[in-house]
Amino acid sequence: xxxxxxxxxxxxxxxxxxxxxxxxxxxxxxxxxxxxxxxxxxxxxxxxxxxxxxxxxxxxxxxxxxxxxxxxxxxxxxxxxxxxxxxxxxxxxxxxxxxxxxxxxxxxxxxxxxxxxxxxxxxxxxxxxxxxxxxxxxxxxxxxxxxxxxxxxxxxxxxxxxxxxxxxxxxxxxxxxxxxxxxxxxxxxxxxxxxxxxxxxxxxxxxxxxxxxxxxxxxxxxxxxxxxxxxxxxxxxxxxxxxxxxxxxxxxxxxxxxxxxxxxxxxxxxxxxxxxxxxxxxxxxxxxxxxxxxxxxxxxxxxxxxxxxxxxxxxxxxxxxxxxxxxxxx
Ligand code: ACO
Numbered sequence: 001x002x003x004x005x006x007x008x009x010x011x012x013x014x015x016x017x018x019x020x021x022x023x024x025x026x027x028x029x030x031x032x033x034x035x036x037x038x039x040x041x042x043x044x045x046x047x048x049x050x051x052x053x054x055x056x057x058x059x060x061x062x063x064x065x066x067x068x069x070x071x072x073x074x075x076x077x078x079x080x081x082x083x084x085x086x087x088x089x090x091x092x093x094x095x096x097x098x099x100x101x102x103x104x105x106x107x108x109x110x111x112x113x114x115x116x117x118x119x120x121x122x123x124x125x126x127x128x129x130x131x132x133x134x135x136x137x138x139x140x141x142x143x144x145x146x147x148x149x150x151x152x153x154x155x156x157x158x159x160x161x162x163x164x165x166x167x168x169x170x171x172x173x174x175x176x177x178x179x180x181x182x183x184x185x186x187x188x189x190x191x192x193x194x195x196x197x198x199x200x201x202x203x204x205x206x207x208x209x210x211x212x213x214x215x216x217x218x219x220x221x222x223x224x225x226x227x228x229x230x231x232x233x234x235x236x237x238x239x240x241x242x243x244x245x246x247x248x249x250x251x252x253x254x255x256x257x258x259x260x261x262x263x264x265x266x267x268x269x270x271x272x273x274x275x276x277x278x279x280x281x282x283x284x285x286x287x288x289x290x291x292x293x294x295x296x297x298x299x300x301x302x303x304x305x306x307x308x309x310x311x312x313x314x315x316x317x318x319x320x321x322x323x324x325x326x327x328x329x330x
Contacts (some may be wrong), residue, residue, distance in 0.1 A: 077132075
């Protein structure tokens with residue numbers, strides 16, 4: 001019988017070399033280490049230089065995931081890149097395919113902001129469950145520093161750059177135990193990286209819009225409220241679908257937005273602190289990269305072990321949010 005279960009069998013990650021700590025941040029805008037740490041838990045973040053591209057860090061993360069999975073680029077059927085900050089608006093997944101030499105793989109980008117990795121995971125799983133593909137590379141990568149307003153202290157202290165990747169493989173038993181995805185466009189204004197056009201006249205009676213994307217804007221308190229209300233709900237729903245109780249979760253792996261958000265969600269779900277994965281002190285909020293980056297670190301540190309049950313949840317612009325419950329490894 002054909003294998004149509006989903007297993008997540010390898011992870012990798014990569015971050016830019018340069019690190020800006022809160023001390024450095026306070027030379028840019030009126031802020032302090034004390035304010036940033038107490039409100040967010042963030043101590044430093046990695047920032048990509050002009051010569052570090054998204055596809056470069058994503059390719060390094062991908063190589064790590066392929067090596068851990070024990071497969072080669074030739075084995076890949078599909079590459080999905082979850083990102084809001086591609087090097088090329090036409091898509092950057094194909095550039096990664098070229099760098100890896102994954103000649104057989106179909107590629108596309110997927111945009112769902114900080115939920116991109118979870119949305120990508122569920123999307124990838126469908127191709128495996130239908131029996132179409134065997135090996136899929138899913139990458140979450142963002143270079144939000146390209147779009148941060150470096151004069152806006154309410155947002156610039158929060159974000160960092162990075163990439164994480166996982167390999168999904170067809171397996172006899174399905175290790176993606178349950179999921180739930182949600183979107184609410186009525187709250188789209190809370191968090192934007194919006195295109196703004198100026199009218200440009202081509203001919204009499206013919207105007208086109210020509211412009212650029214504007215820096216990130218955010219209503220922090222609305223996003224905070226949204227996360228605290230919606231994330232526990234969506235995790236509960238995914239647990240219900242997985243037929244798993246909260247006590248059975250080994251790890252809570254949330255989008256690394258803010259330590260206060262992580263703590264409050266864990267508390268609402270009654271999940272003890274030692275099960276909560278957090279690395280945002282070192283990296284800040286890396287958007288679509290944050291979940292696979294934290295996952296890869298915990299796997300390589302030997303904290304996450306094969307068969308552990310992980311409850312992962314992403315949430316962010318759109319607004320979008322979602323959760324996936326899976327068993328790590330083969
Ligand atoms: N340094 C010093 N002071 C600051 C800073 C800063 N970096 N940023 C804001 N302040 C000031 C404000 O100007 C304000 O001063 P005022 O009262 O004189 O006007 C004061 O601090 C309080 O500002 P608030 O916005 O009310 O601060 P709050 O306690 O809400 O914390 C924060 C802000 C950390 C952004 C919080 O709202 C939050 O965590 N929101 C969630 C948003 C989030 O995580 N977004 C990430 C992207 S979305 C995602 O990934 C889900």
